[in-house]
Amino acid sequence: MRIAEIEVIAPHFKRRLSGVTSTVVQLAPRQVEAGVKLATLGPGLPDTMPRIGFLDLLACWKRPVSGRKRIWHARRNNEMLAGVFLRDVLRMPMTLLFTSAAQRRHSRYTKWLVSKMDAVVATSARSGSYLDRPHTVIMHGVDTEVFRPARPDDADPAPELEGRLIIGCAGRIRAQKGTDLFVDAMIALLPHYPAWTAVIAGRVTAEHEAFAADLRARIEKAGLTDRIRFIGEVDDIKPWYRRFQLFVAPSRNEGFGLTPLEAMASGAPAVTSDAGAYAEMIVPGRTGLVAPAGDGDALKHAIEPYLADPDRARRHGEYAARHVRDNFAIANEVEGLNRVYADLFTSSG
Structure with missing residues (x-):
């Protein structure tokens, strides 16, 4: 998909496998299947993922063809910081969304970054309890077609x-x-x-x-x-x-x-x-x-x-x-995020 069509950018600024990686790998293709014009950005993801390159960000001073502001969906501090830089320093027409899974009190730096977000999602009620601002709880899900009970014809791994x-x-x-x-x-x-x-x-x-x-x-x-x-x-x-x-x-x-x-x-x-x-x-x-x-x-x-x-x-x-x-089907998580995206598109103009 061309950058001019992309409405949601999901940055992934870590090369090593992590829980965030697993989340992005499972979610992004299903969000695209559900009609979200989304692409990932960064290393450490499979080549099959919908993605853009860093040079594509140069086109983000212009809104996508839909006329909406793009959503920058961050899941780490460095990704939030990048979004703040793109929106507030480079003045790109973007809205910033952060998904928080942390189960601890945030540092002052993280709190400052979170305060700059246009919307925040918590992955559980417990993680939401550590946020000092309004948020939406959307729990992670799994693909129940991929993760499913054994069948008689399944090969035994052991x-x-x-x-x-x-x-x-x-x-x-x-x-x-x-x-x-x-x-x-x-x-x-x-x-x-x-x-x-x-x-x-x-x-x-x-x-x-x-x-x-x-x-x-x-x-x-x-x-x-x-x-x-x-x-x-x-x-x-x-x-x-x-x-x-x-x-x-x-x-x-x-x-x-x-x-x-x-x-x-x-x-x-x-x-x-x-x-x-x-x-x-x-x-x-x-x-x-x-x-x-x-x-x-x-x-x-x-x-x-x-x-x-x-x-x-x-x-x-x-x-x-x-x-x-x-x-906990992943379709529930996709639907929940789509509602947050829709609210951001509407409120940001």
């Missing part, structure tokens, strides 16, 4: 574990993600539940190699190397979600956190901490359970009922998939 029940954990291997809390829970529980195997998917970056090595040493000392498996960063996590009978998200802190929704949409109940928006996703006792962030004992006690009763895990997994389809 044929060597055929017949085993799998409890999964996915995310970068680091203390923030609570990987150690999951490992400690598995060391305590798995000896009592021989039908289960734990699988940990995620990348270990250089600064967290020592952390990961310590976890492996703990597992080896417990004699559970064959039952607590690190599979690294996988190219496609979806088949693993479908293979899990239970998913655990033990983060100590989180922005939003999509993995429980992805796992639940795939038919696995989720035991989570109360970090990020996790507690707003779970129906306790129906789709999973929630434990206080950082509380290893509480996490272990929330996990154990599922290991003791695999049929409970199956029932809750079926309900979890329906719950996500009904309440």
Whole structure:
């Protein structure tokens, strides 16, 4: 699509994969399918994404052919700053929108940037509670056609574990993600539940190699190397979600956190901490359970009922998939953002 037609620009100013990256990758194509004249800008996104280049910004002194002001939809501080520069310094006809997922008090700098936005979206009620200005809550969603329960003809990502029940954990291997809390829970529980195997998917970056090595040493000392498996960063996590009978998200802190929704949409109940928006996703006792962030004992006690009763895990997994389809489909997020865009187009002239 030509820059003259683009009405919404979604900047992405980070090369490394992050939760924001996942959000943009899932949302942008579906927003375009829904009729939004949107393009992304920046590195770190697949080549298939609708995009413009930085030189295209030179054309943004002119409004698009629709005559509306363009919307600059930022999700990070540096993206907000760029929007302020384009609108207030270069005087480009733009309105600024920020989506906030932060679960903490904002710095003075961030508060100043947020104050310059024309509208703000919070990804959860909890993240909205940290904003000092009016906002709209639009929770993230997942593609329930992509993240869906297993079918009989699906290939098994772990044929060597055929017949085993799998409890999964996915995310970068680091203390923030609570990987150690999951490992400690598995060391305590798995000896009592021989039908289960734990699988940990995620990348270990250089600064967290020592952390990961310590976890492996703990597992080896417990004699559970064959039952607590690190599979690294996988190219496609979806088949693993479908293979899990239970998913655990033990983060100590989180922005939003999509993995429980992805796992639940795939038919696995989720035991989570109360970090990020996790507690707003779970129906306790129906789709999973929630434990206080950082509380290893509480996490272990929330996990154990599922290991003791695999049929409970199956029932809750079926309900979890329906719950996500009904309440967290990505189409809901697209519709919510479209309403915000429409309000901005109307109010900005």
